[in-house]
Amino acid sequence: MEEDYGNLTKVKEILKQGIHFNPLNENLIIKFLRVEEKFGRIEESRRILSKLKNCSLDKSWKLYLEGALLEAKLGNPKSAQRVFKMLLKNLEMQGNVYLEYAKFEENMGNLLGALKISYEGLSKNIRFSNLWGYFMRICERIVEKIDYIPLDNYLSLANDCLPKDMLWKIYLEIAGVAERKNDYYRSKNFITKAILSCPENVKWKCFVLGARMELKDQCHTKARKIINKFIENANEKQKYHLLIESSKISEYLGDLNSAIAYFEDTKDYMRAEWKVYLEYIHMLTRNNKFEQAYQVAKESLYHHNLAGRLWASLIQLKHISGFQSPGTDAYKIFLIAINEVPKSGEVWCEGARICLNPHSDRFDINKAKQFLNFAIYFTPQYGDSFVEAIRLYLLLGDKKELANLKKVILFLTVLIW
Numbered sequence: 001m002e003e004d005y006g007n008l009t010k011v012k013e014i015l016k017q018g019i020h021f022n023p024l025n026e027n028l029i030i031k032f033l034r035v036e037e038k039f040g041r042i043e044e045s046r047r048i049l050s051k052l053k054n055c056s057l058d059k060s061w062k063l064y065l066e067g068a069l070l071e072a073k074l075g076n077p078k079s080a081q082r083v084f085k086m087l088l089k090n091l092e093m094q095g096n097v098y099l100e101y102a103k104f105e106e107n108m109g110n111l112l113g114a115l116k117i118s119y120e121g122l123s124k125n126i127r128f129s130n131l132w133g134y135f136m137r138i139c140e141r142i143v144e145k146i147d148y149i150p151l152d153n154y155l156s157l158a159n160d161c162l163p164k165d166m167l168w169k170i171y172l173e174i175a176g177v178a179e180r181k182n183d184y185y186r187s188k189n190f191i192t193k194a195i196l197s198c199p200e201n202v203k204w205k206c207f208v209l210g211a212r213m214e215l216k217d218q219c220h221t222k223a224r225k226i227i228n229k230f231i232e233n234a235n236e237k238q239k240y241h242l243l244i245e246s247s248k249i250s251e252y253l254g255d256l257n258s259a260i261a262y263f264e265d266t267k268d269y270m271r272a273e274w275k276v277y278l279e280y281i282h283m284l285t286r287n288n289k290f291e292q293a294y295q296v297a298k299e300s301l302y303h304h305n306l307a308g309r310l311w312a313s314l315i316q317l318k319h320i321s322g323f324q325s326p327g328t329d330a331y332k333i334f335l336i337a338i339n340e341v342p343k344s345g346e347v348w349c350e351g352a353r354i355c356l357n358p359h360s361d362r363f364d365i366n367k368a369k370q371f372l373n374f375a376i377y378f379t380p381q382y383g384d385s386f387v388e389a390i391r392l393y394l395l396l397g398d399k400k401e402l403a404n405l406k407k408v409i410l411f412l413t414v415l416i417w
Helices: 008-021 026-039 043-054 057-073 077-090 095-107 111-124 129-142 148-161 164-180 184-197 200-216 220-233 236-252 256-269 274-286 290-303 308-321 328-340 345-356 365-378 384-396 399-416
Strands: none
Touching: 008 026, 026 043, 026 057, 043 057, 057 077, 057 095, 077 095, 095 111, 095 129, 111 129, 129 164, 148 164, 164 184, 164 200, 184 200, 200 220, 200 236, 220 236, 236 256, 236 274, 256 274, 274 290, 274 308, 290 308, 308 328, 308 345, 328 345, 345 365, 345 384, 365 384, 384 399
16 A cells, blocks of 8 residues: 555565565565665565575575575676576576576577576476577577577487476477578477467467467458357357457558457457557557547546556547647546556556657646656556656756666566567
């Protein structure tokens, strides 16, 4: 509750009290580390983690890993490295530690180090499919003109080590490599292999990728056939993803009326899925149909009033169309939205945009800064808030904050990827 109201100092006090009575509670400690990060000081986090040295590493390794990532985010790479090395020395069979350490080294610009760590991790965690995928991506980055011989070797090894229901991820990774080399035939071949080996509940993802590959190869009819064929056999949860893809194909081919018709059918068929409305709004906005998009956004909130991204879309569309008072009408919707979804970073970001607009009657740099802090705190995985924060610090001429922000962005980019 205190976090919702932005009282981070109070949040920190409550968490400290909770940790006092529950010193090994993983959720409390991780939450405290993330709150401490917002203050840019981690002395207390270090003290809390130091008390774990008498605790079994098998039970506390996730906390140490979180501490290492925290050190890295705040510009202490040597401290982070020490923690990573300590974890690897004692937990060599834990694939997640290798994966996070490799991502850290990649973020530091040490691609060869990342490759070495991921390779070592694979040699000891041969069945960890996420590490296989990362290893192939880092190989591709290091060798600009990578040929298929090493990839075929790794695939052969993966075939021997991984169960069939995990191999599909590797096939998709190689399909991605082939696509980036414009080798569409080979990419389609591996997508087909992924479809044949993946679990039923994720088959639709492979079909979508296959359809997009056909579009990229200018095989429009095939793309439609792939989607329509799977729609016939898809279950209720999968069907709306495929219907949305059908509308995107129509939009890509310039048939806007068919795209709208597909979305109208999908919206009526899957009213309980808020993402259908969001995709519909985005499609209309891309094609400059702002008034129609605004009406769809209003309708969506009758059914999904707790979806922050729908509220953010409504605010954005009102901001775009507010010619007479650009800002006031959008700001009114923003105030309603933060009462409905106070933890939505997207909504806070739209509020910041209103306050950053020099043509808006709500132009206020200080409020924009406050709103962006909330946006980045609640949803650091989205880039919009960071883009607006860069604009803000450029306007203020604050080079120090801009430099710190760029470090955080670089780290989060690799971490999320």
